[in-house]
Amino acid sequence: MDFIPEPQQGRVFVNEHCNLLSDCDPTGRLRLDGIARILHDVATLDNEGSPVPDKGLWILRNLSVELRVWPGYLDSIVSRTWCSGIGRAWAERRTDLYRHDQLVAQAKALWVNVAPDTGFPRSLPEGFLSVFGPSAMGRTIKPRFMLSLPEDEPASTGSIPLRYSDLDIVGHVNNAVHLALAEELLAPSQRGADSQLNQYHSFTIEFHHGLELPEPANWSLWTSGGSMTLRLAQSEGVASVVELQREEASITEQRIGS
Template sequence: MDKEHSGRLFHFEHRVLLADTDPSGRMRLDAVSRVLQDAATLDVENTSLTKKGPWVLRWMELVARGIPCYLEQLEVKTYCSGLGRAWAERSTVIDSQSSSITAVANWVLLDDLGRSPIRLSEEFLSVYGESANGKTSSPRLHLGQRFSVTELTERLVVPLRYADLDIMGHMNNAIHLALVEEALFQLGIKLLDDFKYRIEFLSEIEPKIPVTIGVRNSQSTTMLALFQNDDIKSIIELAKVV
């Protein structure tokens, strides 16, 4: 994080516990995603904003130097790092004794019915504008432009569980990463100590329809897509940090 950062900065602590880890004691990707999601929620809930949501995640980029382990204490810091018409960018840093994770995400503000984007209010800008420091953020997606379902070399079909749905009736963001973990395990792809990924959310997962995880693996990157009936719902590109 920029040491000269000014404006609102929210922080809290989280300890890596049993439900966060895989059998080796490594914190799973979906558990990291939940901490990032909690950071966003707790920050907004800590303000006096009249409208605090709902927000939907458009894309996220994450860089991990190491990965937290069982019982490690996490120091989480989050702040607004960019603004747009109906969206805002959030940067979050998660530090532990053995690792450092930085994530940047674009969140879109929806109306009270959770259907359509709405413009950020002057009240919101008064709380987060200084932190954004004039930077703009775009919800534009680009992974789909170089990815096709026909290019997939492996496919796994998984059922959508009721427990995967959140308060908005959507498959929660963290579950996308849980399915990525499952695909990596089933295909014998080991997560490196230092890695990065970008995940993009194209459309909503439909309840009661099985999800197919498609994988395209190469020497430099692993690309995974979640889709239903050949309609891509999310794409993630995973690579080594060099």
């Protein structure tokens, strides 16, 4: 994964979060959906606190995260986030997560600005480029899907019910819930045992269609060497694809302010 370093110019937004009970599994490990919520929250706070008059309606297209270590219960996480690329109707957001000033994870996400009435992409909001553009330093990006499903049959399949509490203000199952379902499917059989996820150090999720109630989510799981692929789908087609990698992230030693 290619992670653009924090720029020396432009807007960099900083927020602090404490990992509490709702973020962590029984062993104290910060769950995948907990990581997603931290990233969603800092993106929302940055956008809502900016001087851009039109905040837009942003839909997450994909998210990639590399972890040096898994954060845990009561860890204080400092997020540093900025716009790292722009396109016609979308923007890339980079976020670095620190614990005790030490870099623990890097993330990048592609967000698409959509029209509230149609859900189709629309041009970046007025004033967006003047506020968020300088940190991108002229870098342009395209909203491409990069993950592909294995050609062989999945190792396992099934379905899992969805809940009203999984919905967000857009009326779709929230993005973090897709990763909560991954946690559920890879959960240990014995309470207090380590999840299979502990051995993975990077993941990418791509979103195709929203999951809708009351239809359950159909899942398919592939495992191959050091990777695992999970597909969630409904009758409308593929909803999301998650790819997890075992290889430890090669994150350069870095501290806040370095």
